[in-house]
Amino acid sequence: MTKQHEHGLLAGEFAKWFKEEHTPAEGRRAEVLWAVSNHDRGWIDLDETPFWNDAEGLPYSFLDFPVVPKLTFYRRGIDEIEAQTPYGALLCSSHFERLIEVSGEECPELTQYLQDEADRRARIHRGLEQSKPLEEGELYYDARLLQFCDDLSLFLALSKPGSIESEKHPWFVDGFSGSEEFSFTSGRAIEAEWQDTTTLTLTPFPFTKEIEVSFKQRRVSRKAIEDKGIAEAYRNAPEEECRITVISGAEEDSQVKTGASQPSERQQR
Template sequence: MICREQDGAIVMVKQHDHGKLAGELAIGFKEQHVPTEGRREEVLWAVAQHDRGWIDLDETPFWNDAEQAPYTFIDFPVVPKLTFYKRGLDEIEEHTPYGALLCSLHFERLIKIAGLDYPELTLYQEHEEERRARIHRELEASKPIGEDELYYDARLLEFCDDLSLYLALNEPGCPKSEEHPWWREGFSGTEDFSFTSGRVITAEWQDKSTLMLEPFPFEKTLEVAFMLRRVQKSEIAKKGIARAYSETPEEECRIVLTARNNI
């Protein structure tokens, strides 16, 4: 679950909904900078499905007693999180081995950034190294990975994941000083895209429904939407997180992504 606090409520977004939003962003990405041959449909599907391991976990949120808040994708207990990561990757591999390779590398990067150190994590990483090596061997025999193909696709997944998280973790229209700290200086890795000329893509809210990006990474102005729930803390205190969440109606958040020079 992706969570942020706002005016006596906890705004909650399901991980898989965030993943599907990332997939929409990948579809709208500048086509001249997306590989035209090979595995485009597989990549787009994998970007949209990369967090499918969270589908069952997010049906009923769990309460973190130590933090007096719902568990999120950041602090969810490691052992069950890794179990569902693996389950999601297994399901992705059934559909596209290349997509599983891409998503496995993505999770490996996130684990290294988090700096976690658990015995179970070592076992998970060893299993995923074996998965990636096997997929590499299978693809080499059937459809070899092109030069720089995997590197580019990994950057695409990283950026779409980051921008989707940005939209879920920030209150639309908030000033830069109140943004989530992960992206105040821009989206790391985006300087590798050729259209950025070595610059990092940055974001700034124009208002509560419009986000400006520079350099602009999409073919055209893009409107996206995702579902969220604003669960009142008072309802959590009375009913518990599971019931309060289930009784809170979903609402749609719509955001227009535009280039800064379009304003």
């Protein structure tokens, strides 16, 4: 079991090492990196005590967690992000709207949440226009960066290190959705493949160098859950550190090898 905020911090680490010519505009780079790292901070308190899904015989995950409390904590997390960086809140609010649309959930509380967040984004847009207007395509690019780093972090949390292609989570069988839009991929979705239990390959490679990342997880046995309940079983399970090295899965061009600078994605537009 991996806490949502732990997964978010891992996403932030990926964003930190994303190819320099494709990172956010320098003026908002620190804000974007902070927002990516903290995009799931609304789950911090919720994840202190896991909730059990009787129907599935599993702990609730971010996918099937009851809608009303989930929206309450989504809103709380975005409020906290906005207090630190309004642009980061704009980015994360848009990100959660996409996730909700994909989930296909419907209820009056969800309708109200979507309206409230649309109002939030409009208010933040107005404020930015008065202080620091957005560059053309800036929010669209940063949203793709957040989506990719979020997906790659989820891939690690949802995968058994060293697993084979046939065991890959269905979300990632065809690569990371949206990653084909980064200019350096030449229209190809970035794909992940385990080289061994501690090494993950990515093709095309999106980072400035090979990186080593880590995240914390807990192994909670079903027997402990049956004997003590999910809350105590989780609380008594020790945290483990999972360390993964991320490398290129194919021969890259001389730009990656030498670090030679190229026009940025925005400059190319």
